[in-house]
Amino acid sequence: MRRLAGILLLLCTTPAAAQQVGRFEGTVVDRTTNRPVAAQVLVRDSAGVATHARTDRDGRFRTDPLSIGFYTIEIRALGYRSASVERRLDATVSRLDTVALGAAAIELDALVVTASRREQRLADVPVPTEIISRRDIESSGAADLAQVLLDQTGIQVQGGIASGTGVLLQGLGDERILVLVDGQPVVGRIGGQLDLARLPVASVERIEIVRGPQSTLYGSDAMGGVINIITRNLPSEPVVAELSTVGGSEGRREATFRMGASSGGWRVSIDGGRREADLVAGRTDSADATQSNWDGLLKAELLAGAWRVAAGVQAVDEDQRWRTGQLWYSNDNFQWNARSGVRYQSGMHELSLSVYGTEYRHHSRRSNSPTPPDSIGERETQGLAELELEYGLTAGPHAVDAGVELTRENIDSDRVLDRHVAQLAGESFAQYTINLGAWSLVTGARASISDRWGTAFTPRAALQWRPVEPVALRAGVGTGYRAPDFKETRIEFLNIGPGFGYVVRGNPDLDPENSRNVTLGVEVTPGSWFVRAQGFYTRFTDFIESVAQPDSGGLQVFTYSNRAAGRTAGIETEAAAVVGPFRFEGGYSWLHTQDDETAGPLLGRPTHSARGGVNWTSSFGMHTRLGAVFTGSAPIQRSEDGTAVYRDGYTRVDVRAGWRMLRSVQLVIGVENLFEARPQGWPGFTGRRLYAGATWRPTGL
Secondary structure, X not given: OHHHHHHHHHHHHHHHHHOOEEEEEEEEEXXXXXXXXXXXXXXXXXXXXXXXXXXXXXXXXXXXXXXOEEEEEEEEOOOEOOEEEEEEEOOOEEEOOXXXXXXXXXXXXXXXXXXXXXXXXXXXXXXXXXXXXXXXXXXXXXXXXXXXXXXXXOEEEEEEXXXXXXXXXXXXXXXXXXXXEOXXXXXXXXXXXXXXXXXXXXXXXXXXXXXXXOHHHHOOOOOOEEEEEEEXXXXXXXXXXXXXXXXXXXXXXXXXXXXXXXXXXXXXXXXEEEEEEOOOOOOXXXXXXXXXXXXXXXXXXXXXXXXXXXXXXXXXXXXXXEEEOOEEEEEEEEEEEEEEEEEEEEOOEEEEEEEEEEEEEXXXXXXXXOOOOOOOOEEEEEEEEEEEEEEEEEEOOEEEEEEEEEEEEEEEEOOEOOOEEEEEEEEEEEEEEXXXXXXXXXXXXXXXXXXXXXXXXXXXXXXXXXXXXXXXXXXXXXXXXXXXXXXXXXXXXXXXEOOEEEEEEOOOOOOOEEEEEEEEEEEEOOOOEEEEEEEEEEEEEEEEEEEEEEEEXXXXXXXXXXEEEEEEEEEEEEEEEEEOOEEEEEEEEEEEEEEOOOOEOOOOOOOEEEEEEXXXXXOOOEEEEEEEEEEOOEEEEEOOOOOEEEEOOEEEEEEEEEXXXXXXXXXXXXXXXXXXXXXXXXOOOOOOEEEEEEEEOOOXX
């Protein structure tokens, strides 16, 4: 019986033994530098079933056990052209030759979320979307977000006041550009302008820029586009750490750190830093000026099966000081935002619920003393709270996204009638996407209602066609709106001085501003180079402007009215090519604007702008960049006869060099505005600035 049982056992195990298993192993490196690359490895069998693996810090990967047979192995990494090999697995371990990836001119495999509120490959997004990656941010040497955006084609700075530095997109100003952090709006506009220089870049993973009206997905303020700041990813390694420091001219002093851990389904990270400079954002001079910022970001996440629970909080504390004549001015700003949410994903369905809150506190003072007393000055607090429920469905080529948002926005200000005002708003949106081979179509609409300014309805549609794989043609039509803010509806401000006096009063009957936009674009991306161009036309109506009223008791009275209308149109082009260790890039933007009332151009908008640069990466860890940004002349005011007065254009040249040594240390040195171009009337400081720094990322943790 024992012999018979042994024979039966052998017969039963022989087929299993025939199904031998093994693994693929290999290493992925950069073709130019021969350094390890963080890559994703997809292994597909003859039936197309894929298994996944990732490289470690040394660029090595090892797949899960696989049956003996033929496989297609695809290597993907952000910033690199994909590589594919076919191999037969016929042993316990099949070792692949080292896979060397060449740099890509554009990161088409990068995942983006802003254009559709769901993760999509950049190549699949019908709406023109740009990415500024973590690598781009680090290579720029920028200290804040405004400096990073200045290097992008078709983006101009908007400043000149001490509230900071904003941007222009497609000819529309900062107050009509929505700024998000991890998909949620940021408050803190002073004079209609949100100071982007306040936001640090050390805790930013990438920046997504979507041009043209995006009110369908994001509501008010997204008339000219959306800038979404995505904070650093949570770690996938057990422990991560990073420490950076930068010093330079104009008193630049920075120190930042990052720590994180991952275990099982838990991931947590904390980022923080201190920035100082003898400059104030938005001001042209540096005499007796200082600015300092503390910032911190805490994020945590728990994954449990189909559930994901996440939370995060970020804070920025800013102090600004400067002198004009005999008076000393100061701004003390504190901003925080916090978000928590839960997401459930099962099969075709995804449901998420999130709660978000943000607050901005501003205290401005002026005095004859370098340290104005805390008891004087004007105080203002802006806040926003939001509850959001979203649902997503993916069924083959069809995708549906819908959501409901409830928001409460408030302001407490010395310049607002009754000091404290709040408003409630309810919004719902829906978007439908269909992918039919080479065609992708997106349609959607948002309905918004407020207890103070009424209603708005904003539809849009976008189409992408890929006649062949490297070529994409895009077209889109959309509408946008901007709701009147608290100061435009409720301000009550009296300013009296020797020989002058005026009053500014809000108008509670203001309607939302409106815009309509058409965009056409083409993109060619064969891999080692790319070229893209897009044209746009925007018609805007009911823009809110201040108007003078008859004198009241010898005082000039100003209020607000929906009176401005006009158009913007333009062409934006970009190109890049990777040739061995060199990357060449450039772009050009042409912009035409018109104010219907004056028949002249909108102020502050340059007609021509361009950028260019070359990057060189060596095999021994050296990286250098030479870049130039040209901004053409722009109208800044009108003379009494209505003729526009222009400020001069200028070209800024930046140089940066970095060297990675001992695998864990990165040294950098650079010069901003190498030739110290200082155009008259330019917003913000434009002098030459030198800097040097080091980053330490310990290995082996």
